Amino acid sequence: MAINPMHQFNVYRIGPEIKLGEIDISFTNASLFMVISSITILLIFNLGSKKNSLIPNKMQLLAELSYTFISKMISDTAGSKAKPYFSFIFSIFMFVLFCNMFGMIPYSFTVTSHIIVTFVLASFIFMGVTIIGFIKHGLGYLKLFVPSGVPLVLMPLIVVIEIISYLSRPISLSVRLFANMMAGHTMMKVFGGFVISLGIVGGWLPLSFSVALTGLEILVAFLQAYVFAILTCIYLNDALNLHH
Amino acid sequence: MPKNSFKTRLEIAKNKLSRKSLYKNKQSPSSIGTAFKMSTELVSAVVVGTIIGFILDKTFGTKPWLILIFFFVGVVAGILNVFKSAKKMQR
Numbered sequence: 178m179a180i181n182p183m184h185q186f187n188v189y190r191i192g193p194e195i196k197l198g199e200i201d202i203s204f205t206n207a208s209l210f211m212v213i214s215s216i217t218i219l220l221i222f223n224l225g226s227k228k229n230s231l232i233p234n235k236m237q238l239l240a241e242l243s244y245t246f247i248s249k250m251i252s253d254t255a256g257s258k259a260k261p262y263f264s265f266i267f268s269i270f271m272f273v274l275f276c277n278m279f280g281m282i283p284y285s286f287t288v289t290s291h292i293i294v295t296f297v298l299a300s301f302i303f304m305g306v307t308i309i310g311f312i313k314h315g316l317g318y319l320k321l322f323v324p325s326g327v328p329l330v331l332m333p334l335i336v337v338i339e340i341i342s343y344l345s346r347p348i349s350l351s352v353r354l355f356a357n358m359m360a361g362h363t364m365m366k367v368f369g370g371f372v373i374s375l376g377i378v379g380g381w382l383p384l385s386f387s388v389a390l391t392g393l394e395i396l397v398a399f400l401q402a403y404v405f406a407i408l409t410c411i412y413l414n415d416a417l418n419l420h421h
Numbered sequence: 422m423p424k425n426s427f428k429t430r431l432e433i434a435k436n437k438l439s440r441k442s443l444y445k446n447k448q449s450p451s452s453i454g455t456a457f458k459m460s461t462e463l464v465s466a467v468v469v470g471t472i473i474g475f476i477l478d479k480t481f482g483t484k485p486w487l488i489l490i491f492f493f494v495g496v497v498a499g500i501l502n503v504f505k506s507a508k509k510m511q512r
Contacts, residue, residue, distance in 0.1 A: 334494075341494060341498040342505075344473075345469040345498065345499070348465040349502075352461050404458065
């Protein structure tokens with residue numbers, strides 16, 4: 178097999194082919210890794226919240242730490258009004274984080290390195306935030322597109338610009354996560370290929386490079402999950418506290 | 422004097438903590454988040470503007486004009502996006 182750095186992103190079917198009308202809904206390796214990460218999250222948080230001892234064990238500590246981390250992030254960026262949406266943001270953060278982290282295991286598949294996965298996540302966030310905004314403010318939510326203090330002549334242009342800037346949110350949200358994950362994983366595989374092709378004489382330099390890259394990628398995996406969650410909070414803040 | 426030494430140690434620890442929190446305020450993780458946000462925001466608005474122009478061109482049959490106009494509107498929207506998040510960062 179030739180060394181192809183893009184080979185890791187192949188999606189293939191596991192088990193039988195299932196078809197719903199024209200749409201192929203068979204179980205793939207991508208779905209397998211989504212299921213694995215969801216089950217891991219459920220297990221960690223079930224085990225972590227089973228025994229509420231005063232002195233926590235490791236599982237409970239992990240669950241409580243992530244709880245306070247997200248809860249602090251929400252209250253910092255979106256205020257106290259966003260408390261009811263804690264579970265939504267928490268599950269998004271945990272899902273993205275675990276998908277990214279499972280992708281760091283060799284021979285595994287990175288779900289978030291596919292734009293369709295991140296785009297579906299981002300567009301659901303976008304739709305949800307828009308619906309929340311319309312429920313909370315009614316048609317007054319449209320004031321988001323009309324900044325105050327703009328002369329009437331410029332108004333149509335400004336409204337169009339604001340609408341485009343609003344519609345660009347899900348794209349920027351999804352492309353950021355997808356591009357970071359894909360670029361990082363491709364780079365790791367390229368350096369891995371250098372190790373093989375340079376052999377035992379010159380392979381040590383790319384090997385040390387790819388060790389460093391692995392550390393960087395773990396940082397990026399965490400940071401991108403964090404950015405994804407914090408931007409959800411910022412959008413939610415715009416929908417809840419309308420100030421324009 | 423064990424009591425006194427405890428007090429001084431407590432004082433030192435408190436000092437360390439306050440310095441740490443000061444450092445944290447200066448460089449909080451959310452500023453890294455905003456920096457990451459800026460990079461893609463500029464591009465995505467251009468993409469959205471161009472797509473809207475393309476769709477409108479197809480529906481109205483005014484082939485090159487609307488896509489040109491909406492491309493530049495998208496550029497403006499992208500700059501506005503970056504400007505807004507920069508303003509948010511300063512606050």
